[in-house]
Amino acid sequence: MRSRLLLIVIAVLIAPLGFPALAQPAGRAPSATDPAAFVRGTYGRYSLKSATGPDFTGRNASSVFSPSLVQLIRRDQKQARGEVGKLDGDPICDCQDPDGLKLSSVLIADNTGHAAVAAVTLLFPPNSVTHLRLRLVLLPEGWRVDDVETTDMPSLRKLLQ
Numbered sequence: 001m002r003s004r005l006l007l008i009v010i011a012v013l014i015a016p017l018g019f020p021a022l023a024q025p026a027g028r029a030p031s032a033t034d035p036a037a038f039v040r041g042t043y044g045r046y047s048l049k050s051a052t053g054p055d056f057t058g059r060n061a062s063s064v065f066s067p068s069l070v071q072l073i074r075r076d077q078k079q080a081r082g083e084v085g086k087l088d089g090d091p092i093c094d095c096q097d098p099d100g101l102k103l104s105s106v107l108i109a110d111n112t113g114h115a116a117v118a119a120v121t122l123l124f125p126p127n128s129v130t131h132l133r134l135r136l137v138l139l140p141e142g143w144r145v146d147d148v149e150t151t152d153m154p155s156l157r158k159l160l161q
Contacts, residue, residue, distance in 0.1 A: 043103040064092060
């Protein structure tokens with residue numbers, strides 16, 4: 001009886017030691033496994049000191065978008081030949097000027113561990129509200145946006161194809 005109780009106590013005490021390894025794949029930062037942290041971090045980059053905001057469709061594209069969506073963005077830019085292409089703004093904020101942008105909420109749904117959907121609400125001064133849906137995929141380097149849906153654009157991916 002005592003040995004059985006002792007085994008139960010030991011099992012209870014050491015069991016939590018195995019859970020971090022299950023919850024966080026090796027080689028990834030904790031936020032890399034949390035889609036909400038990725039989304040909050042992405043929108044947090046708008047508050048950094050820059051006149052135009054982060055360059056998510058330029059040199060920073062691969063830090064936000066999946067490789068296949070980056071490829072579609074690059075193709076659109078090439079076809080536009082220096083003019084405005086199909087993508088005429090920043091798809092992450094659904095805006096051309098992110099000045100004053102504030103992330104109001106992020107709700108994660110359909111998180112399978114490899115894909116998720118983020119419902120995002122943004123506030124712009126003075127009283128503008130924008131709702132977006134980000135379809136996310138988990139890559140070895142972390143979460144990336146694989147598609148963007150807004151009221152006026154049902155699918156960034158389809159727009160660029």
